[in-house]
Amino acid sequence: MDNLRDKFRRFMVGRYGMDELNRFLAALTLIFVIVHLFVRSPVFFWLELASIILVYMRMFSRNTGKRFHENQKYLHFAFYAREYVGNLRFKLKEKGRYKIFKCPDCGQKIRIPRGHGKIEIHCRSCGHNFMGKS
Numbered sequence: 001m002d003n004l005r006d007k008f009r010r011f012m013v014g015r016y017g018m019d020e021l022n023r024f025l026a027a028l029t030l031i032f033v034i035v036h037l038f039v040r041s042p043v044f045f046w047l048e049l050a051s052i053i054l055v056y057m058r059m060f061s062r063n064t065g066k067r068f069h070e071n072q073k074y075l076h077f078a079f080y081a082r083e084y085v086g087n088l089r090f091k092l093k094e095k096g097r098y099k100i101f102k103c104p105d106c107g108q109k110i111r112i113p114r115g116h117g118k119i120e121i122h123c124r125s126c127g128h129n130f131m132g133k134s
């Protein structure tokens with residue numbers, strides 16, 4: 001067992017190994033496998049194969065500079081994706097709590113908290129008052 005581990009260690013010298021992008025690709029492979037259980041389409045077989053080959057190719061690659069660069073790009077992309085999803089969730093939460101009215105006079109958008117019934121809304125932009133159901 002130790003012998004095998006030693007051999008593997010020697011094999012991995014100068015090779016790239018795991019990184020965040022590979023972990024993401026491995027997770028993606030797992031998702032493809034799970035979806036494949038429910039959707040019996042050959043497309044998922046090829047997706048599984050492609051992503052797992054990509055993981056191993058990157059892991060055993062000797063071009064560590066290029067792999068590092070790929071990972072940086074992925075991290076950059078993942079950061080913005082997370083920001084975007086976070087923003088979207090925030091907006092959805094806001095939408096649940098507030099109702100947006102449009103002033104009939106000037107078209108200014110006004111945000112009113114929900115759940116106060118029929119109320120008079122005051123437009124701060126033009127001073128117009130109108131009724132609305134919050």
Ligand SMILES: [Zn+2]
Binds near residue numbers: 105106107108125
């Ligand atoms: Zn107005």
